[in-house]
Amino acid sequence: MAFFSKDIDPALQGAGAKAGLEIWCVENLLLVPVPKTSHGKFYSGSAYLVLHTILVKSGPPQHDIHYWLGNHANEVDSTLVSDKALELDAALGSCTVQYKEVEGQETEKFLSYFKPCIIPLEGVYSSQPGKSNGETYRISLLTCKGDHAVHVKEVPFSRSSLNHNDVFVLDTASKVFLFSGCNSTIQERAKALEVVHYIKENKHGGNCEVAAIEDGKLVGDPDVGEFWSLFGGYAPIPRETPLAVQQQPDTTPVKLFWITYQKKLVQVATSSLNRDTLEKDKCYLLDCDTEVFVWLGRVTSVTERKTSISAAEDFLREQGRSNGTHLTFITEGLETPMFRSYFSSWPQTVETKLYDEGREKVAAMFKQHGYDVKELPQDDCEPYINCRGTLKVWQVNGNELSLVPVSEQTKLFSGDCYIVQYSYPGDERDENLFYAWLGCGSVMDDRVDAISNMSALVDSTKGDAVMAQVTEGKEPAQLFLIFQTLIILKGGISTRYKTFIAENGFADETYDEEKTALFRIQGTNPNNMQAIQVDLVSSSLNSSYCYILQNGTSVFTWIGNLTSTKDHDLLDRMLELINPTWQPISVREGSEPDSFWSLLGGKTEYPKEKKMKKFIEDPHLFICVLTEGKQKILYLCFYSLKG
Known part of the structure; x- marks a missing residue:
């Protein structure tokens, strides 16, 4: 999921949306795209930025960023392309691994993109047609x-x-x-x-x-x-004389340094390393001799990351390291297996579910009788459609539809109604899926207009489209996967909602950043997470969820006792999306301060058991037939429908 803004280099706008390679080169201090016909041709006098994207069936896109420096590239271009790599990483949501590539010492990952090889060319790259780029034929x-x-x-x-x-x-x-x-x-x-x-x-x-x-x-x-x-005539090639004594290379101990804001390196550990040493608001350098990693904490700023990369470059230069030293930049949460292997203890990301508490006894009993016991998956099933299409959202406002800006289309108000159009590539042509999302506090006139306008939008599209009516709180998993990130706020901004509230003397609960608000965080992964604003009372809490309690600039995060590390990660990500400037006070269930309960109107009872998923009956398929002006409904089947 990309977070592009107007501040990003125009040449990088839209990068990472398609699978495969995208390449840029620095030319006259500007980043220019390299056409596909020139992919694999690298000039020794230039610096390049390479993005490799893999689109997986389920989960976020996988991005690897490489910046390639020719042996004759100048220092200004080399520094610029390094900064652009970091800029692209930030635009893609800081979810990439970055590699520094030096001519002649490229990583195997980089070389694998270009079959069968890359052969650097003399000269510098030029995007101008007809120029030779300094390339001349020679033996x-x-x-x-x-x-x-x-x-x-x-x-x-x-x-x-x-x-x-x-x-x-x-x-x-x-x-x-x-x-x-x-x-x-x-x-x-x-x-x-x-x-x-x-x-x-x-x-x-x-x-x-x-x-x-x-x-x-x-x-x-x-x-x-x-x-x-061609070599002036034949002469035998001399045999290499083996060394009398084969010297074993010295094994340099692994060292971990903290990179300060002043670009200084402070050694914090050596040899035996522990994951707990790495703090998410700092950057570190892991020196493994021929391999050097820079670990970037998840909450560090772009400025801090640029400082860390510059400090790593200075470190290698001062140490006199060879060009064969590979430099890799890793963001917290995206550590490679090679990086993790240098730590004596690294927490497992896969949690044990089957044998928790008394379930291991039940499983053992079944195994004694020869049954193979496997755990049922708890995550959502794979989506039935391509979830990397184009999303448009309209808000129903009176008799008109207002197109919601892209930056705001992941925020829905429960007092309003919306029409969602999702276009995605099908087998032979683009497919369209329409939802009419009806907020639970919306007025009837808005609901009627939402359904009516959705039908009109469907008629305006070419080909057959699929329509669905969705009520807040009963959204299908597919809708959440399409939005990826969804924030549902209390109140509404439509004219009819405001009029209804005023005429009936109800208090307007429309979300305001200056007021106190409570959000429940839910979802299965970073591409399927929601923040739902709930009633500002302690009974809205549930031990199975994490919550954000906002009171103006003061923010609490509440972590239920039945939540997992996956839930905690979603909580951190959602905080960054809602407001990256918040500095929350983390509270675990059972250790809440009095000020936390006072914001919720006092402490009361709330659910403390694991929330069970409701049994969903298989949908039934009906056919409607009109006979002599009367509508007959014929029951066809009760098979589970997918898609």
Whole structure:
């Protein structure tokens, strides 16, 4: 879920919405998109930003951000593309992993995007058509290493560059040679052959010869003679002399540093690390010698993150680390398995459910009788439609429909009615789904107009659309998945609601940031979470939920005893969405201060048992037939309907 704003670089607007690769390059201090036809071509004098997006069937999109620095890229461009990577991460909801890529030392993840390889080009990138970008054809000698992802590196065009252990590609104007060292592996030779075909198709337009040269085989082959003539004639490649004593590399202890606001690194732990050391309002650097991670706490600001990245760059420079040192930036909650492996204890994200309390005894009894016991999933089932489409929301206001701005369309008032149009890609064309959402406090005239206007909107769309009428509190899971984040507020802003309240002398409960309000937080994951404003009384609490109690600028978060870490994570995320400036006071059930209860009008009894899901009867399907002006309803079936 992206949180784009007007402050983001225009070149990044809409990034991450589609699966696959998106690439930008710094040109004249501006970020410019690189067309797909140029993906995989990287110029040594430029700096690039690469976004890789995976759209999964259920759950949020997965994003990886890489910024690639050519060996001849200037410092200004390198710093700019680093800042743009952080800007893009913030726009995507701070849910990406960022990698620094240096020419010749790229990670395997980065290389896997470009099949079969990337071959850096001399010069700088230019988006202007017709310019050569500094690229001129010349003979080059390349070495290919790697069994899975191929690292292609240009080496000096000299006989001394050849050896018996690697595979080389010699690219000339009319022929491409593949030289395989006698000690190279079959996998390396196969990957190098893919590189040869890539060069033939992309640099020679498919019009060149290909020759394979075997190390040590001289049988008068004309290709072999031509190959060695380019090096001034044949001469044997010297054998590498093994070292008398094989030195074991020194193992450097892992170190964890806290990055201060002044870009200073303060060592906080070494070797034996614990997850509890990492605080969510700080940034840390984990030094693993050839691998360096920067861990960014979830509540840190963009400024603090930029400072941390700059401090990490300075650290590597001062330490004199080689370009082969990989630098990875990780946001809290998105830690990679490699990062977690350096910690002696890391809390499990999967909670044990089946064997809680006395259920383990029941399960054991069934297993003794030969039954395989498995736990039923508690999360929502997979959505039946694509939940990454386009959402439009209209509010019913008198006889008119008002299109709700995108920034406000996840907020619904229970005193109003809304029409929701959701368009998503189908098998052959875009599909449309319409909901008429009727707030439980809405007036009848607004409800009638909502249904009527929904029918009119459906008629204006091409093709068949699906319509549904939804009452507040009885929303289907599909609606929550479409909204992803939904905030339902008390009161209303429509003209009819305000008139109804005034004529009947009722108090207007419409939400106001300056007044006291209580929200129940619910949902299953960050793409399916809701904040529901409930009555401002202690009986609205339930041990199965987390709550936000707002009193102007003072905010409490209440954590029920039956809630899980997943619920706590949703609470934190919802706080950031409602108002990121809030600094809440966290309260656990049973340890509430008197000021908490006074805001709710005093302490009373509230539900303390796990709330059970209501049994939902299978829907029934009917067909309506008009006969002689009378409507007959024929009962067809009672099978469960999906979709």
